[in-house]
Amino acid sequence: MPIVRDPLDPKISMWHFLAFCLRFWREKLGLSLTQCGEIIGVARSTVSNMEAGRRRPQDDQMRLLDKAYGTGVLFQVLLWFARMAHDPDWGRQIDKYEEEAVSIKSYHGQVIPLVLQTDDYTWAYVKTSHFKDLDATMARRVAKKKAYWDKGDALLTWTLIDEAVLMRPAGGKEVMREQLEHLLVMADLPHVSLRVIPFSSGEHMGVGGSVQIIGLEDRDVAYSGALNGGRLIESPGEVRELSITFDRIGVKAASEEASREIIKRYLEMYR
Structure with missing residues (x-):
């Protein structure tokens, strides 16, 4: 049975927006969860949890994604804003x-x-x-x-x-x-x-x-x-x-x- 993710609204918080962007860019580049996990050195399930907002990414993981995706410092900056912003959750x-x-x-x-x-x-x-x-x-x-x-x-x-x-x-x-x-x-x-x-x-x-x-x-x-x-x-x-x-x-x-x-x-x- 396929895993059904919890609904994720990017307007709820910066953490949700970061999770939304993680999934958006991975799918835009045609990568699987496993392939993304190989880039940042984690299991497929960990990537899935990050994209569902159940697990929070770390600095080194965002640096690796920015390098692999060619996004400059986008994910690193999003992580910084998520940490600094008010989180209703x-x-x-x-x-x-x-x-x-x-x-x-x-x-x-x-x-x-x-x-x-x-x-x-x-x-x-x-x-x-x-x-x-x-x-x-x-x-x-x-x-x-x-x-x-x-x-x-x-x-x-x-x-x-x-x-x-x-x-x-x-x-x-x-x-x-x-x-x-x-x-x-x-x-x-x-x-x-x-x-x-x-x-x-x-x-x-x-x-x-x-x-x-x-x-x-x-x-x-x-x-x-x-x-x-x-x-x-x-x-x-x-x-x-x-x-x-x-x-x-x-x-x-x-x-x-x-x-x-x-x-x-x-x-x-x-x-």
């Missing part, structure tokens, strides 16, 4: 990257990252969100947490949180007490590193918003959070810059053991 794409991740580094100064939240803590923030269907939103977040931890020690987790997160009694004292107890349990897992940035560290580079570095098998991507949204970052240069930012935030954090003691101190406040 960024949420779905970052979920896909998290599913494929081998490591995730995250910093948050306002809330405990989702994967380390108890369900009651998650619900406290879902109730304050702008989503209309709160139950559906909660179900998605719970499912995301379960999928994350189902990977076990195949997924390495490095998390930095600001001390202010521990001070904010989200959901009330009982919810926060259970949340901090949960953090201590998670912090003892061998594939989890949890560190707290204490108030005594003073100013640091994380005040602008949350940061996430997603390590894939062949590269890293990143997410920079901000109020009312954020941006998925795939440009290697920008990802490196954000990785450096994460490391510089981490310099201000307490050690893993000292971080446990900070969490325990706040836990006593909620008993």
Whole structure:
């Protein structure tokens, strides 16, 4: 049975426009998926996924296509614009990257990252969100947490949180007490590193918003959070810059053991 591709509208985003152009030029030159794959060094299925918008191409692949097709720097420039433009599908794409991740580094100064939240803590923030269907939103977040931890020690987790997160009694004292107890349990897992940035560290580079570095098998991507949204970052240069930012935030954090003691101190406040 032939493979039926998902419909692709080039007006949805620059990523869709790039995928549309990949297919248009390949067919214009009379090349098969296999032949195109040979040019950029990937399998036929990978080319098909790129043209369907299910997989995102990389710089070296676009350079090879431009050379083979005689298109100057067309595909390289399209890739640059796709990375820089707003992507309405960024949420779905970052979920896909998290599913494929081998490591995730995250910093948050306002809330405990989702994967380390108890369900009651998650619900406290879902109730304050702008989503209309709160139950559906909660179900998605719970499912995301379960999928994350189902990977076990195949997924390495490095998390930095600001001390202010521990001070904010989200959901009330009982919810926060259970949340901090949960953090201590998670912090003892061998594939989890949890560190707290204490108030005594003073100013640091994380005040602008949350940061996430997603390590894939062949590269890293990143997410920079901000109020009312954020941006998925795939440009290697920008990802490196954000990785450096994460490391510089981490310099201000307490050690893993000292971080446990900070969490325990706040836990006593909620008993």
